[in-house]
Amino acid sequence: MRSRWGLPGMVVIVAFVALTVGACHKKVPPVARPVQPPPPTTFASPTKPPAPPEPISEPVVVPPAPFAEDRVSTASLDEINKNSPLKPVFFNYDTAEISSEGQKILDGNAEVLKKNSPWIVTIEGHCDERGTAEYNLALGERRAVSARTYLVSLGILADRIRTVSYGKEFPFDPGHSEAAWGKNRRDHFVVTQK
Amino acid sequence: MRRTILVLATSLAAAAVLIITGHAAQSTATPQQQPPAVSLTITGEPGALPRYAVPDFIALSSDAETVEAAKTIGQALWDDLNFEREFDMIPRDTYASIPAARSLASLPFDRWRELGADGLVVGTVERQGDSLRVEVRLFGVKAQQSAFGREYVAPASNSRLFAHTIADEIFQTQLALRGVARTKIAFVSDRDGERLTGTVETRTVKEIYICDYDGANQRRVTVNRSLNINPTWSPDGRSLAYTSYRRGAPDIFISMIYQGTIENPLHSKGEENFLPVWSPDGTKIAFQSNRDGNPEVYVMNRDGSGIRRLTNHPASDGTPTWSPSGTQVAFTSDRSGSPQIYVVGADGLSLRQITRESYCDRPTWSPAPYNEIAYSARTGPGFDIKVLDLATGERRQLTFGEGSNESPAYAANGRHIAFSSTRAGKRHLYTIERTGKDLRQLTKAGNNQTPDWSK
Numbered sequence: 001m002r003s004r005w006g007l008p009g010m011v012v013i014v015a016f017v018a019l020t021v022g023a024c025h026k027k028v029p030p031v032a033r034p035v036q037p038p039p040p041t042t043f044a045s046p047t048k049p050p051a052p053p054e055p056i057s058e059p060v061v062v063p064p065a066p067f068a069e070d071r072v073s074t075a076s077l078d079e080i081n082k083n084s085p086l087k088p089v090f091f092n093y094d095t096a097e098i099s100s101e102g103q104k105i106l107d108g109n110a111e112v113l114k115k116n117s118p119w120i121v122t123i124e125g126h127c128d129e130r131g132t133a134e135y136n137l138a139l140g141e142r143r144a145v146s147a148r149t150y151l152v153s154l155g156i157l158a159d160r161i162r163t164v165s166y167g168k169e170f171p172f173d174p175g176h177s178e179a180a181w182g183k184n185r186r187d188h189f190v191v192t193q194k
Numbered sequence: 195m196r197r198t199i200l201v202l203a204t205s206l207a208a209a210a211v212l213i214i215t216g217h218a219a220q221s222t223a224t225p226q227q228q229p230p231a232v233s234l235t236i237t238g239e240p241g242a243l244p245r246y247a248v249p250d251f252i253a254l255s256s257d258a259e260t261v262e263a264a265k266t267i268g269q270a271l272w273d274d275l276n277f278e279r280e281f282d283m284i285p286r287d288t289y290a291s292i293p294a295a296r297s298l299a300s301l302p303f304d305r306w307r308e309l310g311a312d313g314l315v316v317g318t319v320e321r322q323g324d325s326l327r328v329e330v331r332l333f334g335v336k337a338q339q340s341a342f343g344r345e346y347v348a349p350a351s352n353s354r355l356f357a358h359t360i361a362d363e364i365f366q367t368q369l370a371l372r373g374v375a376r377t378k379i380a381f382v383s384d385r386d387g388e389r390l391t392g393t394v395e396t397r398t399v400k401e402i403y404i405c406d407y408d409g410a411n412q413r414r415v416t417v418n419r420s421l422n423i424n425p426t427w428s429p430d431g432r433s434l435a436y437t438s439y440r441r442g443a444p445d446i447f448i449s450m451i452y453q454g455t456i457e458n459p460l461h462s463k464g465e466e467n468f469l470p471v472w473s474p475d476g477t478k479i480a481f482q483s484n485r486d487g488n489p490e491v492y493v494m495n496r497d498g499s500g501i502r503r504l505t506n507h508p509a510s511d512g513t514p515t516w517s518p519s520g521t522q523v524a525f526t527s528d529r530s531g532s533p534q535i536y537v538v539g540a541d542g543l544s545l546r547q548i549t550r551e552s553y554c555d556r557p558t559w560s561p562a563p564y565n566e567i568a569y570s571a572r573t574g575p576g577f578d579i580k581v582l583d584l585a586t587g588e589r590r591q592l593t594f595g596e597g598s599n600e601s602p603a604y605a606a607n608g609r610h611i612a613f614s615s616t617r618a619g620k621r622h623l624y625t626i627e628r629t630g631k632d633l634r635q636l637t638k639a640g641n642n643q644t645p646d647w648s649k
Contacts, residue, residue, distance in 0.1 A: 053327055053345035056359045058352060059432075061404070062454030063417050081394045122442070132555040132570050132577060132600050133423070133643060135526060135533045137444075137468050138482065138489040138510035145484070162464055164443055169421055170397045190393075192442075 077191055085112045086121065086189035089147055090182065094131065096142035098150055106147060109189065110154040120193035123147050125165045126172070128181035133167060140165030147187045162192070234341035235368060236313040236334045243282040247289055247311040248272040251328070252297070255321035263326055263353035264319040270354045271315060273408060274361030274375040278609060279632065284311060298331055306335045313341070315364070319353075326350045330360050332368075342367050354410055374605045377407045378648045379612055380415075380425035380434050381623055385640025388419055397421075402436055404451070407605070407625075407647070409636035415451050424469050427648040428476050435470035435479055446470045446481055448496075459498030469513055472496075474520045480504070482512035491525045493540070504542050515559045515567070516540075524548070524557040524567055535569055535582075548582060556601050561608045561649075564628070568592075568602035568611055579613050581628065592630040601644045604628075612636070612645040 086109045089102040098106065113119060125140030144163035152158045172188075173180035238244035248271050253264040269286070276283040292305045298316055306314050317330035325347050332342035342364060346356055358375035365373035383403050390397040402425045405412040416422050421439040428435070428448075438447045445462035448470075449455075460467050465485040472479055473493075480493045486503065489510040494501045505511035509529035516523055517537075524537045535549040535557045553572035560566045565584045570577040573591075576598025580591050593599040597617030604611055605625075612625045623636040623645050636642075 053329075053347040056346050056348045056355060058355050059452035061413055061415055061451050063415065064449060064454045064456050078394060130575070131553075132533075134469060134513040134601070135510075135528075135553075135555040138512045138528075141466055141484055141489060142510065145488070162443070163466070164439070165466060165468075166421070166439075167423075169400065169423065170395075172395065 077194060080191045080194065084189060084191065086191070088189065089187040091143055091185040091187075093128070093181075093185065094139065096125075096139060096146045098146055102147075103150065106150050107154070110151055110156055113151070113156050113160065116194070118194055119191050120160050120162070122162045122164055122190045122192050124188040124190060125163065126170065126184055126186050126188060127168045128184040129168050129171065129176070130181065131168065133169075136167035137165050140167045143185075143187055233367065234334050234337060234339050236332070236341055238282065238312050243280065244312040245284055245310055246275055246281040246313040246315065247284045247306060247309060248275065248286070248315045249289060249292065250294065251317040251319050251330075252295060253320075254318050257321060259350055260319055260321045260326065263350065263356075266353045267317065267319065267328065267357045267360075270357035270408075270410075271360055274357055274373070275315075275364065277361075277375070277408070278365065278371065278373065279627065280365070280369055280371065281313070284309060298329070301333070303333075303335060303338050311335050313368075315360070317360070321350070322347065324350060326353065326356070328356045328360075332364055352411070354406070358406070372607045374407050374607055374610070374647075377606055378404050378427075378431070379407060379409075379603075379623065379636065379645050380404045380427060380436075380648070381614075381637070381642050381645045382423050382425065383414075383637070383640045383642045385642070386414070387640070390421070391419065402434060402449070403642075404434075405636065409623075409634075412637070415449060424644050426471050426646045428472050429474060429649045430476060431648045435472060437468045437470070444468055446479070457497075459494065459496065460501075461498070471514055471516060473516050474518055478520075480514040480516060480523055482514065491523065491538075493523075502542075504538060504540075506542075511536075513556055515557050517559050518562045524559055526555045526557065535567065548584070553577075554580075558602050558604060558611075560604050560628075561606060564608040566628075568604065570600045570602065570613075576616070579611065579626075581611075590630070592626055592628075603645045603647045605647050606649045610647075612647050614643045614645065 087105045089105050123144040125144030127136040127140050131139060144165060148161045148163055151161060171184040173183045236244045248268055250268040251264040253261045272283055272286055275281050289309055292302060295301050301316060312335055314333045314335050317328055320327045327347050329345045331340050334341050346359060348355060361375040362373035365371040381403055382400050384398045384400045388399040390399050399419045400421050400423060401414050402416040402422050403412055403414050418440040423437045425434045425436040432452055433448050433450050435446060435448045437444050443462045443464050444466045445458060446460055446467045448457040465483060468482045470479045470481045478493050478495055480491060482489055483492050488508060489512045491504040491511050491514045492501055493504055504523060507529050509527055511525055511527045513526040514523050521540050522537055523540055524535055526533050527536050533553050533555050534547055535554050536545060536547050538545045551571050554569050557567045557569045566581050567584060568579060568581045571580045574595055577600050578591055578593040578595060579599050579602045580589055582589050597615045599613055599615045602611045602613045609628055610625050611628055612623060614621050615624055621641040621643055623642045624633055625636060626633045
């Protein structure tokens, strides 16, 4: 009786293994197939577990196709931004309040924007490394927005000014001193369209 | 008519009572359902953890890859079983002298008993084309009885996955503990040193990476040469949501990392969307946005529809995290004058402040059965990782001023926390037990930040 069932049984197992291996190639999620646990086996007579081997697989990471460059980048804009007439505004620790010194700088920037009416600018809000990465995103955002609000109050059209917070992700000075932090707490102006 | 309704209602109530009592009767009459085929649970000496030994697996094929895999699986499995500190793992060099068994039928149990092992994990590795076939047994040494046995077939390319699978099954069958050996950690790194294009200043690209829970198999998953931050795993572990500046303004992107496809549910028109976090059921994403003028917390459906505002305050509200049931959200707000952590119902009601320290951020709600929130807290010049037990209000500190420690993320079983730290100079990722023990460094290259642990 045993031998009669042996061959078909083997065929079923082989077919099943072939199926599961095939499935691995198709990158299906890991299979958690319920397999009956083997009965406790004694050392003297270890028996094979009743079920066929459990296929384990891990899906393969597929890198996405690179995005086309979305950012406008022309040589002439680079020239403007290299020696930008728009000056950065610096901030005290953990505040988005524009100081009187900052207001003077923004007054100057407003004059430049009035003379160059087609310009569209992005104000980047930056923070020093002393806050957390997450909270600094909000702080940088408020720093950029407070400069925009001030410029709009001087008559610059709001839709000429975009804001982006970089938190503490792109420090201008990689140092860990008060001098470096002071440079990194700033609104940085970038001309993105002219 | 009224009478009919009354009768109907009465009979319905009676039926309900019947069902309830019937159920109760049943549960008292029949014994608790047995877990299927309970096998041997290996115990240690009274009051001690069970001592486990994991020798190299036995290579049944003689090619170099199989021999190497047999070694790798043994070592990785020892490390995996050691991670949860529920077994007393016997150092592997102390049993190097015990001769390798030829097969699982000829194990020198006397020698393992002499060594003091309670549990012995042995296995064989055999080549099958491009795959490996691994057979493993966990023996109770005293009883000389098998407590667990499985066979696996998988591609030979990632032999560590055998070890991780075996470890998780041993945790499950021996301790009813959900292991995390097959979980992954997503994070941000600048390690490739690529320069951002389109800026005058030198800025280094930051991309999303993933690695195994133990730091092995570190791989890059975004390639947009921009700033990509704050990755979070979908509950099914197949997608990562993150903040990307690839279109200029920071916006939320979802990468289906095993298909290579990307979604951009909100399509920012200039507003800034940050810090996505998936609801526990994977249908919603909470995030921070300035779409109404200042940073607030919002919830959207995964496809970007049904945007709902959860907070409403002129101060900054952000960095959300979901409670395990999805009924509450914790977030950071500086409405009191400094960043502190608050909890609000997912309906926007029942707001309460839960920290009153100098500066707290990145709340991360633990999975059940723990009911705690880990966060970054200013403790001096930098930050340390703290945990607040929501039931008792007790607080404990996991790091103590070595570098600045930020962005805690829980393992799926709540027993470990990943975070970033500058303790070794550059910012790197570490894991630590929720009790503050067993610190491990996961990354070595570049700067690495904001880990998130898969579910």
